[in-house]
Amino acid sequence: MRTSTPDTGLAADSAAYRLPTTVLPRHYRLTLEPDLGAATFAGDVEIDLSVEGATSSIVLNAAELDMFVGPDYLVTIPTVELLPVTRLFRRCEDDEAFREQLFSKGSGRLLYEILDDLFDYCFPILDKIGHKLDALEDDVFEGRSEEVVRDISNVKQEIISYRKIVKPGRATLRVLERHVERFLPEELELYFDDVVDAAERIWDILDNYKEVVEALEDTNESVISHRQNDVLRVLTVFSATMLPLTLITGFFGMNVNFPGFATTWAFWTIFVVMASALVGMLAFFRFKRWL
Numbered sequence: 153m154r155t156s157t158p159d160t161g162l163a164a165d166s167a168a169y170r171l172p173t174t175v176l177p178r179h180y181r182l183t184l185e186p187d188l189g190a191a192t193f194a195g196d197v198e199i200d201l202s203v204e205g206a207t208s209s210i211v212l213n214a215a216e217l218d219m220f221v222g223p224d225y226l227v228t229i230p231t232v233e234l235l236p237v238t239r240l241f242r243r244c245e246d247d248e249a250f251r252e253q254l255f256s257k258g259s260g261r262l263l264y265e266i267l268d269d270l271f272d273y274c275f276p277i278l279d280k281i282g283h284k285l286d287a288l289e290d291d292v293f294e295g296r297s298e299e300v301v302r303d304i305s306n307v308k309q310e311i312i313s314y315r316k317i318v319k320p321g322r323a324t325l326r327v328l329e330r331h332v333e334r335f336l337p338e339e340l341e342l343y344f345d346d347v348v349d350a351a352e353r354i355w356d357i358l359d360n361y362k363e364v365v366e367a368l369e370d371t372n373e374s375v376i377s378h379r380q381n382d383v384l385r386v387l388t389v390f391s392a393t394m395l396p397l398t399l400i401t402g403f404f405g406m407n408v409n410f411p412g413f414a415t416t417w418a419f420w421t422i423f424v425v426m427a428s429a430l431v432g433m434l435a436f437f438r439f440k441r442w443l
Contacts, residue, residue, distance in 0.1 A: 217270070219263070226259040228266065236269035264343045267325075271350040274318075278357050281310060285364050292368060297375045304372060308365045315358050322351050389437055396429045 220227040244251040291300045412418030437443045
């Protein structure tokens with residue numbers, strides 16, 4: 153069996169997943185939920201990053217976990233260290249009662265615990281993508297449409313990459329669900345339904361995010377197009393109002409004698425005609441609601 157999980161659970165000392173030198177952490181928000189009975193704790197951490205250098209892409213790293221399962225054994229082979237698997241292993245090492253309770257229910261229950269922890273690590277990433285989409289929606293309608301084009305593309309790429317990670321796991325879980333009864337007592341078979349439900353919830357959320365980001369992209373393009381149309385409308389009005397003025401000045405600017413040539417009253421007459429034409433055209437455009 154083979155499955156993949158996003159890199160939120162990768163060990164911090166994995167050199168391949170360290171932050172680049174242009175990305176600096178600025179603020180940490182740590183939330184802990186201690187379990188005094190088991191002498192353990194769980195929690196979340198949010199990190200605000202400052203990107204000092206320009207970047208053209210965002211990469212959602214993923215780790216692969218290969219597993220061999222049998223009636224009385226379970227072997228896990230991750231491509232890099234995964235914290236959910238490591239923490240479960242350490243807890244089994246340190247807590248004999250927990251180890252006996254877990255191992256007494258067979259390799260299928262141990263497999264369930266590993267998969268459950270891995271899928272639980274997916275939901276914080278979904279929450280962060282959701283927060284990004286909310287922020288992008290605010291930016292689109294706050295006059296930053298041109299600036300968020302790259303951000304929308306990056307979030308869209310994250311969602312596509314995430315879907316590529318989750319999609320093969322759904323089929324694997326469905327196959328595993330049909331054969332897990334060989335390794336799992338009958339009263340515990342419902343546990344794997346929870347894992348399948350979690351995978352389906354993740355897929356449904358990603359589908360929803362995909363629709364949202366596509367709608368945001370269309371909305372952003374519409375806003376940009378509307379603003380460009382406003383600019384073109386102003387330029388068109390300017391050109392249309394200048395056309396009759398240019399015609400009048402060109403006609404009376406010919407080097408020929410005409411009634412009132414080289415007189416003051418002719419100058420003011422031409423000026424009034426040009427001003428009247430300008431005001432008339434602007435009033436017409438306003439009446440048509442083109443301005």
